[in-house]
Amino acid sequence: MTTAQKPAIAITMGDPCGIGPEVVVKAMADPRVYASCRPLVVGNVFAMQQAVSLTGAPVKINEVEDPNSAGLDSSVIDVVDIGNLNPEDITVGQINPTCGKAAMEWVTKAGELALAGTVDALATAPLNKAAASLAGYKSIGHMELLQELSKTKTVATMLMAKNLRVVHLSTHRSLRLACDLVKKDRILEYLQLTHDSFVKFGFKSPRIATAALNPHGSDGGLLGDEEAQEIAPAVEEAKRAGINAFGPIPADIVFHQAIQDQYDAVLCMYHDQGHIPVKVYGFEESITANLGLPFIRTSVDHGTAFDIAGKGVASHESMLESIRLAVALAQGNGLADF
Numbered sequence: 072m073t074t075a076q077k078p079a080i081a082i083t084m085g086d087p088c089g090i091g092p093e094v095v096v097k098a099m100a101d102p103r104v105y106a107s108c109r110p111l112v113v114g115n116v117f118a119m120q121q122a123v124s125l126t127g128a129p130v131k132i133n134e135v136e137d138p139n140s141a142g143l144d145s146s147v148i149d150v151v152d153i154g155n156l157n158p159e160d161i162t163v164g165q166i167n168p169t170c171g172k173a174a175m176e177w178v179t180k181a182g183e184l185a186l187a188g189t190v191d192a193l194a195t196a197p198l199n200k201a202a203a204s205l206a207g208y209k210s211i212g213h214m215e216l217l218q219e220l221s222k223t224k225t226v227a228t229m230l231m232a233k234n235l236r237v238v239h240l241s242t243h244r245s246l247r248l249a250c251d252l253v254k255k256d257r258i259l260e261y262l263q264l265t266h267d268s269f270v271k272f273g274f275k276s277p278r279i280a281t282a283a284l285n286p287h288g289s290d291g292g293l294l295g296d297e298e299a300q301e302i303a304p305a306v307e308e309a310k311r312a313g314i315n316a317f318g319p320i321p322a323d324i325v326f327h328q329a330i331q332d333q334y335d336a337v338l339c340m341y342h343d344q345g346h347i348p349v350k351v352y353g354f355e356e357s358i359t360a361n362l363g364l365p366f367i368r369t370s371v372d373h374g375t376a377f378d379i380a381g382k383g384v385a386s387h388e389s390m391l392e393s394i395r396l397a398v399a400l401a402q403g404n405g406l407a408d409f
Contacts, residue, residue: 077109078191078401079142080394081181084114084150085196086174087161089375090385092122095196097387098394099148100128108398109142111135111190112150113181115173117158119150125383138189153180163381171202178213182220185366192367192397193217196390199375200243212243214361217368225264226363229336230345230372231396232353235329236336236406237345238265238362249341253284253297258305258338265336266314268362273405280325280334281306281318282344288321302340326352355388358396367400369393 082099085091095112096119104110112119119132133147141149156173175198184190200211210216218226228239240261241249262279269277281302285295292299302319309316317334318325326348329337339345349357350372357372371389379385399405 077107077142078398079109079111079138079189080397080401081138081184081190081193082110082112082394083177083181083193083195084112084118084174086170086199086202086375087115087118087156088163088165088167088170088202089197089199089377089380091174091196091375092118093125093380093383093385094371094387094390095119096122096126096128096130096148097385098390100126100130101387101391102145104391104394105142105145108394108401110148110394111138111141112148113177113184114150114152115156115161116150116152118156118161119148123148125381138184151180153177164377166199166202166205166377168202168205168207171199171204171208172206174198175203175206175208175216178216179220182217182366185368186221191401192369194390194393194397195368195370197371197373197375199377213368213370214242214364217361217364221365223364225260226361227261227264229265229268229360229362230349230357231360231406232349232357232372233330234332235326235349235352237326237329237349238336238338239342239345240338240340242342244342246341246343250284250297253301253340255301255305255308258302259308261338262305262309262314262316263312264362265338266309266316269335269406271405272400274335276315277335278333279309279314279316280320280329280337281316282322282325282337282339283319284322284340286321286323288319355386356392358389358393360396360400367397369397369400 135149203211289295289298359370
């Protein structure tokens with residue numbers, strides 16, 4: 072832990088053409104942020120200054136070279152700017168590969184700070200995957216980029232809204248490809264990762280539900296065989312390994328059961344199966360965390376919202392919650408009481 076036992080949190084600005092700078096400024100204007108941590112923005116000074124003007128937040132932007140000296144003054148937002156973006160290249164509300172590249176480079180810089188122990192956790196504003204792809208990146212999301220940077224074998228995305236926590240067997244894959252990943256060994260690996268992570272987060276014996284892939288859990292094989300051939304065998308093997316696993320449970324009931332506190336987490340089979348219930352249950356406060364990385368990374372659970380970028384109307388609730396979670400995990404408080 073760093074100065075005065077407050078964790079240092081690197082906050083990436085996100086794509087400057089979207090709402091990232093705005094929600095970061097709004098969140099950091101909340102006094103609870105500086106009361107709990109030493110925040111440091113990794114991004115572009117000009118974009119952050121524009122966001123301050125847009126929001127009218129009572130803060131100033133200060134460029135720093137030494138990350139260790141950042142986050143001490145609540146009236147100042149300290150920014151590490153690696154000089155990779157010119158102000159005239161920012162096209163608010165439009166997909167821009169130059170900005171997409173810069174945003175990915177800020178994530179890399181923040182990851183390097185975490186790997187070096189300079190910061191205790193990352194909280195990230197949204198990237199634009201189309202812009203990152205146009206910039207030449209194959210790893211177009213935060214998780215994939217940080218997994219590659221840290222050379223981590225298995226990483227998972229977990230979405231949270233209130234007491235609903237959903238871990239994804241796959242994320243940024245087409246549905247056709249995602250179905251091909253519903254295999255016993257992969258499911259078992261992700262059940263083990265979820266179990267180990269939740270034990271670290273403060274759950275003694277986390278209850279992990281496993282969602283079915285097919286409607287009605289396949290109706291005894293009438294609507295598919297993945298439940299019988301892949302999911303159920305993985306759950307049974309996980310139980311033999313001491314994991315408190317359940318399933319497969321039909322997806323149209325398992326998330327409701329988790330909200331009713333029957334489970335601590337749900338392992339879902341593909342992106343939208345997990346994202347939809349979380350966002351319907353608690354869109355504004357929903358956030359993301361990665362399991363498996365060698366450092367803490369949390370994130371907003373929304374996109375760059377180019378349609379409202381630059382208008383000053385974006386909600387910062389998810390950004391604030393992601394910082395709050397990053398602080399809780401960095402302090403070792405875990406999820407049990409979050």
